[in-house]
Amino acid sequence: MRRIAALFGVLTLIGSLAACGGGETTADGEQLRVGYQRFGGQSLLKARGLAKNATWSLFESGPALTEAIKAGAIDIGQTGEAPPIFAAAGGTKFKIIATSQPVPKGEAVLVKEKNGFTSFKDLAGKKVALNKGSNVNWLLVKLLEANDMKISDIQVQYLKPAEARPAFDNDQVDAWIIWDPYFSLAEAPGVKVLADATGLANNREYLLVSPEALEKKPDLVREYLKVYREVTDWGIANPEERVKLLVPELKIPEDVARRALGRSAQPLAPVDAAIGDELQQIADGFADLTLIPAKVDVKSLIDPSFADVLK
Structure with missing residues (x-):
């Protein structure tokens, strides 16, 4: 357990911008500055070194x-589905240019077997940890809705993954709602998956780009998206090679990477009006619960200009 905890600490140490090197530059020295989280298609793209003209920055x-x-x-x-909504509510300017196929098994509610919880309703009055503004925030909303509960029926503890893991391990919280690969890292004897997002949330990933990059670097954005799709497709077709390549990048054990990738790696997909409607429903749900200060027009952030690259 100490070894896993140490590995988890390595994975979650980066809470803010951390430069991670780059690729070749164009003739005029222009590069695309890419933000990524450990795990997912972008980590694979970085590990394969095929994103030319890109510099990488790591986020927790x-x-x-x-x-x-x-x-x-x-x-x-x-990012996942919730961060764009919280960002838009906070005045961040961006467009959403791509998404993924649904990843409902890639996020879950974890509990300790010894506590005897058998359903989410058993968590009434209990402490539930999650990262505010992340994809699991929407899963919490849907879990409460499915179980005819209100957010006040549980004691929500807003903790980042690096804070939530020790709190969960030391029984300072009763449940932890978390995504892969942190989810996979936390799976151990005595830990139980109480529920995942199946039938509740699509848990898609979304690719966000700044208006300035769309205006000044459209060719770099298009080329990045093209290579990103190719590498993602390669990884799905070659799961064992993908695991071997990603383990050094993710800094997690091979069995953990294999389990997480097996349920969470999905193809990229274009954005369209239906994706906009899906995100708008989530945004309206957050506004109704006052998790964001007011309703935001998330549908207007959908930019299908690169759909041809993803079909």
């Missing part, structure tokens, strides 16, 4: 990545 979570877009520190990055 989607909310931290969207803050970097707001600050003008990166041009493009990938």
Whole structure:
């Protein structure tokens, strides 16, 4: 357990911008500044070294990545479904140019077997940890809705993954709602998956790009998206090679990477009006619960200009 905890600490140490090297530059020295989280297609793309004209910056979570877009520190990055909504509510300017197929098994509610919880309703009055503004925030909303509960029926503890893991391990919280690969890292004897997002949330990934990058670097964005799709497709077709390549990048054990990738790696997909409607429903749900201060027009952030690259 100490070894796993140490590995988890390595994975979650980066809470803010961390430069991670880059690729070749164009003739005029222009590069695309890419924000990524450990795991997912972008990590594979970085590991294969095929994204030319790209520099890489590592983030612990989607909310931290969207803050970097707001600050003008990166041009493009990938998050779950909730961070774009919280970012838009906070005034961040961006467009959504791509998504993924649904990944409902890639996020879950974890509990300790010894506590005897058999359903989410058993968590009434209990402490439930999650990262505010991340994809699991929407899963919590849907779990409460499915179980005819209100957010006040549980004790929500908003903790980042690096804070939530020790709290969960030491029984300071009763449940942890978390995504891969942190989810896979936390799976151990005595830990139980109480529920995942199946039938509740699509848990897609979204690729966000700044308006400045769309205006000044459209060719770099298009080329990045093309290579990103090719590498993602290669990884799905070659799962064992993908695991071997990603283990050094993710800094997690091979069995953990294999389990997480097996349920969470999905192809890229274009954005369209239906994706806009899906995100708008989530945004309206957050506004109704006052998790964001007011309703936001998320549908207007959908930019299908690159759909031809993803079909």
